[in-house]
Amino acid sequence: MNLDLALRTEIPTKPTNESSIEEKTHYEHWEHSNRICLMITRHTIDKSIRQSIHQTNNAKDFLDAVGKKFTKxxxxxxxxxxxxxxxxxxxxxxxxxxxxxxxxxxxxxxxxxxxxxxxxxxxxxxxxxxxxxxxxxxxxxxx
Known part of the structure; x- marks a missing residue:
């Protein structure tokens, strides 16, 4: 399982009823990876930092927000x-x-x-x- 899939790839389009099994599987893998990445980053970053970052459901966006917050x-x-x-x-x-x-x-x-x-x-x-x-x-x- 690629745990960093959500950090390496863009958000795939949400599958529909007409989507192929491969597209649905890829989306499920990406979604699982995103949840795991968010959970790990939120729980390993110091609480004071975590509270100062707006909540997001995308691991890549969360890490970008942390980076922007601390460039100053x-x-x-x-x-x-x-x-x-x-x-x-x-x-x-x-x-x-x-x-x-x-x-x-x-x-x-x-x-x-x-x-x-x-x-x-x-x-x-x-x-x-x-x-x-x-x-x-x-x-x-x-x-």
């Missing part, structure tokens, strides 16, 4: 990573390499979320986040 969190996440990238400074305790890797991680997270940042911005941000004891390095790079 990307904006908050983008802002958070941009803030980390802009405000993180070298603490003097951990190594410089570790500090650069942390900033690179924030930079790559921004890129994954389709934020247009150039590599030169990352280099500039890394240099700006270093304390005054690294002024020689900053001057050499800028020259």
């Amino acid at each position: 969190f990307d904006k908050a996440e983008k802002g958070t990573f941009m803030k980390f990238l802009a405000t993180t400074t070298y603490d003097g305790i951990s190594g410089v390499r570790k500090h650069i890797m942390k900033l690179t991680h924030f930079f790559n997270k921004q890129r994954e979320m389709k934020v247009e940042l150039t590599d030169s911005f990352l280099v500039w941000q890394v240099l700006e986040s270093l304390p005054s004891q690294f002024d020689t390095l900053k001057t050499t790079y800028n020259a």
Whole structure:
């Protein structure tokens, strides 16, 4: 039995008295798959999320509604990573390499979320986040 049939295929037309046995069987399989998918997704998703989604009888529509409901969190996440990238400074305790890797991680997270940042911005941000004891390095790079 294809439990994911309702997620992979479109809703078949409801069979009539003139429909073939094959069409009726396909519709029954799809309907069973849809019920099972809805039951599984509704009972595995957190209650607070489940209550915020409008009720639907189609598993594919339900998952689309969940996806649309939570795309707005990307904006908050983008802002958070941009803030980390802009405000993180070298603490003097951990190594410089570790500090650069942390900033690179924030930079790559921004890129994954389709934020247009150039590599030169990352280099500039890394240099700006270093304390005054690294002024020689900053001057050499800028020259």
